[in-house]
Amino acid sequence: MINRSEADLIHVDVMDGRFVPNISLGLPVCAAIARHATKPLDVHLMMIEPEKYIREFRKAGADRITIHIEACANLHSGIMLIKETGALAGVAVNPHTPVELLVDILPDLDTVLLMSVNPGFGGQQFIGRTYSKVKRLAEMRESAGLDFTIGIDGGVSLSNAPALVAAGADVLIAGSFIFNAPSPEQAISELKKTTG
Numbered sequence: 107m108i109n110r111s112e113a114d115l116i117h118v119d120v121m122d123g124r125f126v127p128n129i130s131l132g133l134p135v136c137a138a139i140a141r142h143a144t145k146p147l148d149v150h151l152m153m154i155e156p157e158k159y160i161r162e163f164r165k166a167g168a169d170r171i172t173i174h175i176e177a178c179a180n181l182h183s184g185i186m187l188i189k190e191t192g193a194l195a196g197v198a199v200n201p202h203t204p205v206e207l208l209v210d211i212l213p214d215l216d217t218v219l220l221m222s223v224n225p226g227f228g229g230q231q232f233i234g235r236t237y238s239k240v241k242r243l244a245e246m247r248e249s250a251g252l253d254f255t256i257g258i259d260g261g262v263s264l265s266n267a268p269a270l271v272a273a274g275a276d277v278l279i280a281g282s283f284i285f286n287a288p289s290p291e292q293a294i295s296e297l298k299k300t301t302g
């Protein structure tokens with residue numbers, strides 16, 4: 107269904123039970139998804155010391171790898187390692203983390219993922235302060251003349267998607283809105299329409 111849908115990518119949430127209070131899936135499942143997927147795999151590592159597994163997730167089919175600023179002792183090294191593997195590189199920031207902390211790494215990034223819920227579980231309520239965060243990050247991008255994409259992850263639905271896009275978001279990650287819908291394929295299509 108996802109392959110034939112209008113989705114642009116498949117977001118794979120890896121949770122380690124340490125960085126977030128939940129365990130999801132790991133390398134074998136990522137590799138199994140990659141064997142069937144016809145869309146890019148966007149792997150979001152919600153784990154401590156993600157640097158240890160970047161090469162493995164690339165081998166398992168990740169096209170883009172996103173690591174958390176809060177989980178890395180040396181974020182820049184992690185980003186360089188992702189790029190060395192040939193994958194696109196992203197940094198995710200939790201709701202409590204100011205985007206201003208990214209100022210010295212933005213030129214190295216392909217994407218920034220703003221968490222609009224506390225990571226760990228699907229189905230949570232969207233945190234409204236995310237709108238101002240997207241705006242601030244979009245302003246930083248424009249003033250620095252950069253072209254990284256801004257993604258939003260958590261509680262995304264038709265009720266907030268247009269305002270997120272208007273604020274500067276390029277990529278919307280949606281779980282419950284799609285998979286709880288009577289027709290997930292149609293839900294993807296409706297979400298895509300709001301993003302233009």
Ligand SMILES: O=C(CO)[C@H](O)[C@H](O)COP(=O)(O)O
Nearest residue numbers: 225226228229260261281282
């Ligand atoms: O990273 C995540 C949670 O840590 C999920 O991607 C996110 O929560 C999406 O699910 P939903 O749309 O149900 O909020």
